[in-house]
Every structure is written in C-alpha cells, then in structure tokens.
Amino acid sequence: MTPEEDYPPTEFKGQFSDDFESEMLLQKLLGQKTNQSREAIAREIEKDILAISSPPVDLRAIPESERSTHDDCDVTIPEDISRYLEIAEFPLSPDEVNALEDKINAYHSPKPPSFIIMEPSFVHTGKTYTYSEELGKIRTGFVYRHNENQKK
DSSP, rough: OOOTTTTTTTTTTTTTHHHHEEEEEEHHHTTOOOOHHHHHHHHHHHHHHHHHHHHHHOOSSGGGGGGGGGGTTTBBOOOHHHHHHHOOOOOOOOOHHHHHHHHOOOOOOOOOTTTEEOOOHHHHHHHHHOHHHHHHOOOOOEEEETTTTTTO
C-alpha cells in the first residue's frame, strides 16, 4: 500500500481525522488560521453573541410594520410554555416541538408568512448555550423569522 492510499494514516482515522478536516475547512472558510481547540472557538463565539444580543422580544408589543427589524431575534416565552420546558425531557419529540411552536406562534401572532421556530439545538438539549450561562439568560430557544418579501 502506498502512503497516498493510507492517508490519513490509520492511527489518525476516526475522530481525530474528522476534527482535523473540520478545522481545516473552517480555516479555509473563515480565511484565518488558529491553533485554538473547538471548545475555545465555541466559547469565543458565545462571548461574541452575548456582546451583541438583546433581551427577548415580546412581539405583541411591536407593531406589524416594525417587526422586520426583529428578524432572527429570540422572543419571550409565556409562563405555561416555560413551566413545561422546566420539566420536559430532552430531546423533545417532533409532536412536542410542533405543539410548542403552535402555542408560541398563537401567543405572539406573527403575520404569515412570518413565524416563530424552536432552535434545533434547543430541541435536543434544552439549552441555548454550551459554555456561557449568561447567554442562556437572554436566549429563549424560540426565534422569530420575518419574511421580508411579505406583502404589506
């Protein structure tokens, strides 16, 4: 077997190889090189997100004409959903996700085709952060998606 056929070397196949390839792809995409671990990069990203994040938005208090400025913002959660999430087991089932999204959409009443969706990572973990607990205090896991092309 030639060295090219056994690349990456057998001892590096598996998790290390996947991480290495992912890191190389990230460096190519971002145009920067780093020797930081994924964990360090994730902590930095969460720190950056925390710096630009604002508190959850109550869409009920925002006129329809101004809602486009809140695209991709976390929204407030009504008390009944909050209580449910405190005792829920994660990951949530598709039925639970659909029911919760329906309730939060009814609560905030976004005008179609706009809607509120539960973040996929929140569906699986019940957390809106990985390392920064402060981020978890302002992110709710429910995000408003405003369709800029909707007719006025």
